Amino acid sequence: MASIRVDNSNCDLCGDCIAVCPFDAIEQTEDTIQINAACKMCNLCIEACPRSAIQITQDTQSVNKDEWRGVLVFAEYFEGKVHPVTFELIGIGKKLAAQVGMKTHCLLIGYNLESTAQMLLTYGIDTVFVYDDERLLRFSADTYTNVFEDIITTLKPSIVLVGSTSIGRSLAPRVSTRSRTGLTADCTTLTIKQNTDLVQIRPAFGGNIMAQIITENHRPQFATVRYKVMDCAPVVAPFGSIEYADVTDKMTDTKIEVLRVIAKDAAPSITDADVLVVAGQGVKDKSDLALIEDFAHALNGELAVTRPLVEKGWSDYTRQIGLSGRTVKPKLIITCGVSGAIQFAACMNASEIIIAINTDKTAPIFKIAHIGIVGDLYEILPSLIEKIQGDCEYAI
Ligand SMILES: Cc1cc2nc3c(=O)[nH]c(=O)nc-3n(C[C@H](O)[C@H](O)[C@H](O)COP(=O)(O)OP(=O)(O)OC[C@H]3O[C@@H](n4cnc5c(N)ncnc54)[C@H](O)[C@@H]3O)c2cc1C
Numbered sequence: 001m002a003s004i005r006v007d008n009s010n011c012d013l014c015g016d017c018i019a020v021c022p023f024d025a026i027e028q029t030e031d032t033i034q035i036n037a038a039c040k041m042c043n044l045c046i047e048a049c050p051r052s053a054i055q056i057t058q059d060t061q062s063v064n065k066d067e068w069r070g071v072l073v074f075a076e077y078f079e080g081k082v083h084p085v086t087f088e089l090i091g092i093g094k095k096l097a098a099q100v101g102m103k104t105h106c107l108l109i110g111y112n113l114e115s116t117a118q119m120l121l122t123y124g125i126d127t128v129f130v131y132d133d134e135r136l137l138r139f140s141a142d143t144y145t146n147v148f149e150d151i152i153t154t155l156k157p158s159i160v161l162v163g164s165t166s167i168g169r170s171l172a173p174r175v176s177t178r179s180r181t182g183l184t185a186d187c188t189t190l191t192i193k194q195n196t197d198l199v200q201i202r203p204a205f206g207g208n209i210m211a212q213i214i215t216e217n218h219r220p221q222f223a224t225v226r227y228k229v230m231d232c233a234p235v236v237a238p239f240g241s242i243e244y245a246d247v248t249d250k251m252t253d254t255k256i257e258v259l260r261v262i263a264k265d266a267a268p269s270i271t272d273a274d275v276l277v278v279a280g281q282g283v284k285d286k287s288d289l290a291l292i293e294d295f296a297h298a299l300n301g302e303l304a305v306t307r308p309l310v311e312k313g314w315s316d317y318t319r320q321i322g323l324s325g326r327t328v329k330p331k332l333i334i335t336c337g338v339s340g341a342i343q344f345a346a347c348m349n350a351s352e353i354i355i356a357i358n359t360d361k362t363a364p365i366f367k368i369a370h371i372g373i374v375g376d377l378y379e380i381l382p383s384l385i386e387k388i389q390g391d392c393e394y395a396i
Contacts, residue, residue, distance in 0.1 A: 017045035085163030275301025282337015340365025
């Protein structure tokens, strides 16, 4: 990985580099020039230096992996709630840590966090590091990045796990860049080697291959993980501790002022639904989607679709399950006229109960279904809807 280095023996402290740096990333001590973590490698200082004392160099040395210990989970906290992906990250984080004898920690940023920190301990966390300050009440990429950088510098975790949420996707690249290390986004599987190298597996090239990515020469190892892919950590008797860290003015210094927050209408999401009914290409006409939707609503569930239906313009992309859509893990999923291609199945096969309706008894979906119904969806669904709306009571 490249970095900017100053040859202070050749520097006459003219200050041209400091003047030209747009990121305040260059500091002058009594007799040296230092590049700090805010450097974005724009190279303007290299061009500005009249004595060629600033150079870009490739770091070839491997990191000492023994100096970096523990798994740090970012506990995403927003509007008084912890995002549920956090409990999944703790689940996988604890599993990975146990395999190599490391501890699992959480980073919690926000305001008035005491009860939330206590709650996190009940998921078997060793230490919850808390940055509790009114200035951190709302998420802001730059202040949260500063705070994140602070814990990484002091804790030196081997692995950092962040949810693939809007906030996580905004934060993780910034923090990993500051830490001069790699980031694997959107992981669906994580394993660990005995030398603490994290094997980060994710779909690549539009879902055509599953890539295995390793950060061999740098620490920490940063991964964002898709929601609803990992199992939640179980609740246990708490044994860990809470550590409150100082929040400095430098951490909260920002050029962004949040004037007001306008809440978006919370549209029902297939990721959060307990029950999903999926329409595939066995549905012959766009108007027939109403039948699938009626069935979903009869079960208090949501309609989801396969990719071809989105491509035909029959449904919105937000309802697509699959490698190029969403990953789901509901309590019940019923697929109607879905063949079960790998790009679809890989993102729903962890669902608790899978029921498949398909006319073709050799369809791959039956390999992962717990209950398979070989038949025509146009015959099966109307009678099922009638039954559900009639005398049956369903509580899921
Ligand atoms: C890079 C890449 C990424 C992809 N990403 C995704 C993705 O994210 N999501 C996704 O879904 N796909 C994705 N695909 C496409 C995927 O490979 C499949 O083509 C797709 O999932 C098939 O959708 P389907 O099951 O609806 O259709 P089909 O494969 O055509 O299956 C239709 C099924 O309906 C059955 N059927 C027909 N009539 C009836 C009836 N009356 N009653 C009951 N059953 C009936 C048939 O027997 C058949 O099994 C991707 C492909 C690639 C190459």
